[in-house]
Amino acid sequence: MPSDFDAVFSALKPILSKYEKRLKVKTDTPKEYSLVTKSPSQFPQHKGQPMWFGAIRTGKAYVSFHLMPLYMSAPLIDAVPPSLKSRMQGKTCFNFKTKPDSGVLNDLKTLTGEAVNDWAAKKWL
Numbered sequence: 001m002p003s004d005f006d007a008v009f010s011a012l013k014p015i016l017s018k019y020e021k022r023l024k025v026k027t028d029t030p031k032e033y034s035l036v037t038k039s040p041s042q043f044p045q046h047k048g049q050p051m052w053f054g055a056i057r058t059g060k061a062y063v064s065f066h067l068m069p070l071y072m073s074a075p076l077i078d079a080v081p082p083s084l085k086s087r088m089q090g091k092t093c094f095n096f097k098t099k100p101d102s103g104v105l106n107d108l109k110t111l112t113g114e115a116v117n118d119w120a121a122k123k124w125l
Contacts, residue, residue, distance in 0.1 A: 006030070007099045008063040012056045015065075015109050019116055022125050023053050031058040037124060051124065054112065062095040065108065069115035079114055081107045 013033050023035040034055035055066045070076050070092045080088070083104045087094040094108065119125050 004098060005058050005063050008096045009033075009056060009058050011099050011105060012063065012065050012096065012108070015105070015112050016054050016056060019053075019112075022116065022120070024050065026050075026052070027055070032056065037119075053119070054115075062097050064089070065094045065096065066092050067094070067112060067115055068092055069118055073115075073118050076111070076115055076118060079111060081111070083107050084111065 009031070016033060016035055019035060022038075024038045025034070026036045027034040032055065035053045036050035037053060038050065052066075052068050054068060055064075057064050057066070070080070077091070084094055084107050087096065087104075089095050100108070116125070
């Protein structure tokens with residue numbers, strides 16, 4: 001694992017941790033940080049468990065930022081800016097090998113805020 005992954009993780013974590021009061025911290029370690037909903041999901045497939053909102057994970061090849069609301073909202077998928085689309089793997093994961101510049105961080109902050117607002121409007125938070 002490259003040594004600058006710690007810097008990448010540190011740059012990404014505040015984007016999610018900003019929402020700790022509205023969501024619940026599930027994992028908070030130096031290599032993984034994740035948030036879930038405070039209340040159980042009403043969806044049968046979640047079997048009454050909280051819904052996973054987002055996470056940051058340090059892997060062998062990159063640091064990944066997962067934003068689960070993208071699975072459930074076509075408007076959010078359409079709102080993903082080009083600076084993030086180039087980093088997407090699948091529908092909800094953005095990969096980073098180096099610390100992102102301020103423009104990419106701002107785009108990710110905006111998208112995450114829109115995701116929180118989307119779930120709040122649906123009364124999932």
